[in-house]
Amino acid sequence: MDIAALKRDLEGLKIDDHPAIVQQKSRDFYWYSPVLKAQLDHVTGDLIVTPKSEDEVIRVLAACHRRGVPVTPRGSGTGNYGQAMPLSGGVVLNLAEMNQVKAIAPGRVVTGPGAVLAEIDKATRAHSAQELRMSPSTYNTASIGGFVAGGSGGVGSIRWGGLRDLGNVIRLRTVTMEAEPRVMELTGEEVLKVMHAYGTNGIITEVEMPLTASYDWIDVIVGFDDFMDAAGFGNDLAIQDGILAKLITPIAAPIPYDYFKRHQKFFRREQSIVVCMIAPHAIEAFVAFVKSGKGEIVFRADQEADLKGLPPAYELTWNHTTLRAIRVDPTITYLQARYPSPDHLAHVKAMVDRFGDEVPAHLEFIRFDGAIGAAGLPLVRYTTQERLDEIIRIHEDNGCWIFNPHRYTLEEGGMKRTDDVQLAFKRETDPQGLLNPGKMIAWENPDYDYRSGKSFLFKGLQKVG
Amino acid sequence: MDIAALKRDLEGLKIDDHPAIVQQKSRDFYWYSPVLKAQLDHVTGDLIVTPKSEDEVIRVLAACHRRGVPVTPRGSGTGNYGQAMPLSGGVVLNLAEMNQVKAIAPGRVVTGPGAVLAEIDKATRAHSAQELRMSPSTYNTASIGGFVAGGSGGVGSIRWGGLRDLGNVIRLRTVTMEAEPRVMELTGEEVLKVMHAYGTNGIITEVEMPLTASYDWIDVIVGFDDFMDAAGFGNDLAIQDGILAKLITPIAAPIPYDYFKRHQKFFRREQSIVVCMIAPHAIEAFVAFVKSGKGEIVFRADQEADLKGLPPAYELTWNHTTLRAIRVDPTITYLQARYPSPDHLAHVKAMVDRFGDEVPAHLEFIRFDGAIGAAGLPLVRYTTQERLDEIIRIHEDNGCWIFNPHRYTLEEGGMKRTDDVQLAFKRETDPQGLLNPGKMIAWENPDYDYRSGKSFLFKGLQKVG
Numbered sequence: 047m048d049i050a051a052l053k054r055d056l057e058g059l060k061i062d063d064h065p066a067i068v069q070q071k072s073r074d075f076y077w078y079s080p081v082l083k084a085q086l087d088h089v090t091g092d093l094i095v096t097p098k099s100e101d102e103v104i105r106v107l108a109a110c111h112r113r114g115v116p117v118t119p120r121g122s123g124t125g126n127y128g129q130a131m132p133l134s135g136g137v138v139l140n141l142a143e144m145n146q147v148k149a150i151a152p153g154r155v156v157t158g159p160g161a162v163l164a165e166i167d168k169a170t171r172a173h174s175a176q177e178l179r180m181s182p183s184t185y186n187t188a189s190i191g192g193f194v195a196g197g198s199g200g201v202g203s204i205r206w207g208g209l210r211d212l213g214n215v216i217r218l219r220t221v222t223m224e225a226e227p228r229v230m231e232l233t234g235e236e237v238l239k240v241m242h243a244y245g246t247n248g249i250i251t252e253v254e255m256p257l258t259a260s261y262d263w264i265d266v267i268v269g270f271d272d273f274m275d276a277a278g279f280g281n282d283l284a285i286q287d288g289i290l291a292k293l294i295t296p297i298a299a300p301i302p303y304d305y306f307k308r309h310q311k312f313f314r315r316e317q318s319i320v321v322c323m324i325a326p327h328a329i330e331a332f333v334a335f336v337k338s339g340k341g342e343i344v345f346r347a348d349q350e351a352d353l354k355g356l357p358p359a360y361e362l363t364w365n366h367t368t369l370r371a372i373r374v375d376p377t378i379t380y381l382q383a384r385y386p387s388p389d390h391l392a393h394v395k396a397m398v399d400r401f402g403d404e405v406p407a408h409l410e411f412i413r414f415d416g417a418i419g420a421a422g423l424p425l426v427r428y429t430t431q432e433r434l435d436e437i438i439r440i441h442e443d444n445g446c447w448i449f450n451p452h453r454y455t456l457e458e459g460g461m462k463r464t465d466d467v468q469l470a471f472k473r474e475t476d477p478q479g480l481l482n483p484g485k486m487i488a489w490e491n492p493d494y495d496y497r498s499g500k501s502f503l504f505k506g507l508q509k510v511g
Numbered sequence: 512m513d514i515a516a517l518k519r520d521l522e523g524l525k526i527d528d529h530p531a532i533v534q535q536k537s538r539d540f541y542w543y544s545p546v547l548k549a550q551l552d553h554v555t556g557d558l559i560v561t562p563k564s565e566d567e568v569i570r571v572l573a574a575c576h577r578r579g580v581p582v583t584p585r586g587s588g589t590g591n592y593g594q595a596m597p598l599s600g601g602v603v604l605n606l607a608e609m610n611q612v613k614a615i616a617p618g619r620v621v622t623g624p625g626a627v628l629a630e631i632d633k634a635t636r637a638h639s640a641q642e643l644r645m646s647p648s649t650y651n652t653a654s655i656g657g658f659v660a661g662g663s664g665g666v667g668s669i670r671w672g673g674l675r676d677l678g679n680v681i682r683l684r685t686v687t688m689e690a691e692p693r694v695m696e697l698t699g700e701e702v703l704k705v706m707h708a709y710g711t712n713g714i715i716t717e718v719e720m721p722l723t724a725s726y727d728w729i730d731v732i733v734g735f736d737d738f739m740d741a742a743g744f745g746n747d748l749a750i751q752d753g754i755l756a757k758l759i760t761p762i763a764a765p766i767p768y769d770y771f772k773r774h775q776k777f778f779r780r781e782q783s784i785v786v787c788m789i790a791p792h793a794i795e796a797f798v799a800f801v802k803s804g805k806g807e808i809v810f811r812a813d814q815e816a817d818l819k820g821l822p823p824a825y826e827l828t829w830n831h832t833t834l835r836a837i838r839v840d841p842t843i844t845y846l847q848a849r850y851p852s853p854d855h856l857a858h859v860k861a862m863v864d865r866f867g868d869e870v871p872a873h874l875e876f877i878r879f880d881g882a883i884g885a886a887g888l889p890l891v892r893y894t895t896q897e898r899l900d901e902i903i904r905i906h907e908d909n910g911c912w913i914f915n916p917h918r919y920t921l922e923e924g925g926m927k928r929t930d931d932v933q934l935a936f937k938r939e940t941d942p943q944g945l946l947n948p949g950k951m952i953a954w955e956n957p958d959y960d961y962r963s964g965k966s967f968l969f970k971g972l973q974k975v976g
């Protein structure tokens with residue numbers, strides 16, 4: 047790689063090669079996983095390029111194509127599987143400054159890829175009381191391009207399903223990695239070609255997302271003596287079609303008391319909780335609903351005198367649950383699970399009974415194929431890689447699906463099989479395999495055996511210096 | 512009943528006793544049912560009273576209580592089970608002029624009981640691009656009070672479930688039928704005390720309903736060669752969490768061609784259809800979704816050059832399907848069914864196979880307890896009362912639930928059992944049983960045997976003149 051020559055090609059663009067900056071911008075939240083931390087700690091790019099327009103993106107891709115330099119796109123770098131880490135070095139394409147909110151209409155917003163989710167909502171709320179359907183709990187920092195290319199769902203998925211559900215992304219504009227990069231517009235189911243593809247088959251330069259009505263959601267936390275009562279309450283609430291909720295998150299004791307330091311005073315240590323975001327006009331029905339069950343409201347943001355210092359409730363949920371635990375106890379890690387419906391609660395109970403406090407439970411209720419489902423982000427009190435693998439195996443043997451967050455490839459973190467549509471699209475858009483190398487096994491090693499039980503090891507991974 | 516004395520008591524209020532007007536305002540759409548037509552055709556009140564305020568309502572109720580005169584509330588009289596018909600005569604309390612839209616806020620609207628649904632939406636759309644969550648297909652004429660007291664759901668129920676689901680009515684203000692009528696405010700699950708109680712236990716004088724974002728919904732009709740393909744498509748569409756639809760209605764051939772006269776040119780006679788209302792920002796995903804199946808779009812309002820003379824799509828659905836059929840062929844009637852989930856489509860198929868064109872199928876997809884369900888409003892080519900009863904029995908023997916629309920009592924049209932909450936509330940609010948007499952069997956005859964197989968006959972029913 048002739049980085050010096052590339053730098054000359056890119057003259058006039060915003061470039062950074064200060065090693066500390068380059069290293070910082072080559073990292074994401076991969077360190078969440080003790081496994082990825084060990085594998086990727088040394089990984090770094092050679093150059094950070096920060097385009098301000100699609101034209102500049104095209105210039106960068108053309109130059110890198112000519113010089114055979116890998117390009118790894120980056121939004122805000124909050125992915126936690128090393129998605130945005132340049133395994134073979136090269137250019138990190140930092141899209142953070144393509145962050146314009148370009149157009150807002152009923153049900154729609156058009157933005158640059160680097161727009162931060164909370165900033166988009168700020169604009170759409172002010173414009174017409176609208177907001178994005180769903181956001182990761184990294185709402186305040188993550189970019190929309192990174193969410194589409196690297197995320198899956200989050201706060202709001204209880205109502206709208208996952209990001210990949212048809213209709214949850216209206217249009218994507220992408221640029222190919224070729225001698226003369228082409229611009230493509232993808233709509234309908236075509237958006238799936240690049241969604242959650244980690245930027246391996248195109249750089250997203252514009253995003254059109256559906257909007258929904260925004261409300262001043264009320265954070266409410268309901269406490270329970272027993273975790274399965276909390277889970278049951280969450281499920282019963284989720285199937286209330288008339289009570290508008292944006293978030294329903296059961297979390298087992300002692301996670302809330304031990305790790306949610308700033309909310310600690312609201313909990314007893316043996317209390318499991320359900321974190322909710324409720325529309326103001328649903329709050330009376332919600333309170334009536336709570337009264338009919340075993341829980342008690344332990345926190346209600348609209349009735350709390352002093353909210354200073356308290357994070358928003360969603361920053362206790364999704365992957366923030368894990369983050370808060372790790373901050374207190376760095377030996378903790380986590381898993382990502384789906385408990386198949388309709389008997390998802392029975393699956394949850396089986397795992398809770400089996401592992402107890404070694405794998406403290408954390409559920410996220412979501413909508414899935416028109417029904418209510420339970421995803422899990424249970425914590426794991428990590429001992430060894432072997433035990434972690436065993437915990438995964440026991441989940442799978444019990445019919446739970448695991449999306450392994452301790453792998454940096456698309457397939458291993460997903461359904462453990464080739465996505466033919468995304469692979470075919472990569473052949474079209476990145477024939478030389480220069481976009482985010484090492485993340486798509488189907489490209490690197492079409493004959494890979496997913497049942498091997500081992501982690502895929504990308505041959506192009508930088509050697510430890 | 513000393514109606515002359517009552518008239519003196521009510522001096523200064525808007526009163527009508529012209530026999531033609533009284534008869535007209537004593538009727539609803541009961542004639543839909545050949546059974547109810549025969550039973551209720553002669554029913555008429557003695558006096559129409561049209562209050563303009565809650566104070567006037569209180570005055571009317573106090574006077575009628577004193578004189579022992581029955582009071583039957585009336586919104587717009589579009590109910591189709593004789594709900595608003597004064598079986599024992601007396602006062603018809605016409606609430607049509609208490610139709611003010613009083614307050615609009617994010618997610619909420621407060622109105623008088625007589626406000627027409629379409630008029631409410633007109634105000635909330637103009638105010639802040641909001642609309643009611645659901646409406647009957649009589650949207651353009653029905654009142655909100657009549658919907659709450661006599662309806663069950665409709666257009667929008669695919670997203671929000673039924674009217675009775677907790678949260679779908681925020682607050683009701685009611686007046687009791689006592690010597691000194693009391694005003695009550697019901698919130699949370701308390702609203703269920705008077706919902707779908709046909710006004711037998713209180714007069715609703717104010718309604719607070721939740722709102723949702725309004726869109727310029729696009730009417731789309733998809734055609735299929737086979738009805739079960741249409742039903743399957745409707746179900747598959749309904750479980751698409753990312754495609755925002757307000758209506759998904761499969762209707763079997765030859766209903767569309769034979770009875771939807773103004774849309775006839777868009778159909779072949781052997782075509783079954785699915786009528787949809789799709790949010791504009793979901794239309795691209797919707798079109799992609801249609802392409803992946805067996806249907807073809809035969810009508811799309813946003814691409815039709817000339818919409819003049821065409822009713823909105825929702826006026827082909829819910830009970831308007833029946834209405835249009837009856838207009839062409841007055842011998843037709845219908846049933847109301849629920850096909851239990853999760854195998855609702857198998858239940859539908861069993862009935863379609865069994866009855867063929869004697870009971871042409873019409874489904875409404877709705878949300879029910881957090882999942883997609885299928886309600887049915889199949890047409891029936893009516894021959895005899897015995898055959899109608901047999902058709903009902905065969906449905907029930909096959910596990911389908913029938914809500915018999917050929918009965919004027921709450922229980923027979925519903926779950927065929929006492930609603931203890933509503934009965935207890937009536938004891939509190941109408942101790943003399945003067946509100947809409949004859950509609951609640953539990954009040955008239957606590958020992959009634961619902962398994963008798965016969966229709967309940969209200970002893971107080973006016974004798975045929």
Ligand SMILES: Cc1cc2nc3c(=O)[nH]c(=O)nc-3n(C[C@H](O)[C@H](O)[C@H](O)COP(=O)(O)OP(=O)(O)OC[C@H]3O[C@@H](n4cnc5c(N)ncnc54)[C@H](O)[C@@H]3O)c2cc1C
Nearest residue numbers: 121122123124125182189191192193196197198245250365
């Ligand atoms: C505490 C915490 C909580 C989280 N909660 C959630 C959650 O609730 N739901 C969820 O889905 N995820 C969650 N995540 C993961 C992550 O935060 C989100 O997916 C987020 O949306 C990623 O956005 P980003 O801008 O940080 O993307 P980055 O991390 O910068 O990038 C993500 C991926 O997208 C690619 N990419 C970025 N921009 C582009 C572009 N313009 N074109 C093509 N490819 C691009 C990158 O190469 C990378 O592969 C969480 C992570 C953390 C650390």
Ligand SMILES: Cc1cc2nc3c(=O)[nH]c(=O)nc-3n(C[C@H](O)[C@H](O)[C@H](O)COP(=O)(O)OP(=O)(O)OC[C@H]3O[C@@H](n4cnc5c(N)ncnc54)[C@H](O)[C@@H]3O)c2cc1C
Nearest residue numbers: 586587588589590647654656657658661662663710715830
């Ligand atoms: C063509 C057609 C289509 C229909 N489609 C639907 C549908 O999709 N969904 C549905 O649910 N229904 C449907 N219906 C039934 C009916 O139109 C609706 O339920 C409608 O909302 C009733 O409103 P209304 O103002 O006409 O009520 P009314 O018929 O006037 O009254 C209905 C009941 O409520 C009582 N009532 C009225 N006002 C008050 C009050 N202020 N306080 C206490 N009690 C009161 C009356 O006594 C009566 O028992 C349909 C009917 C027809 C004819």
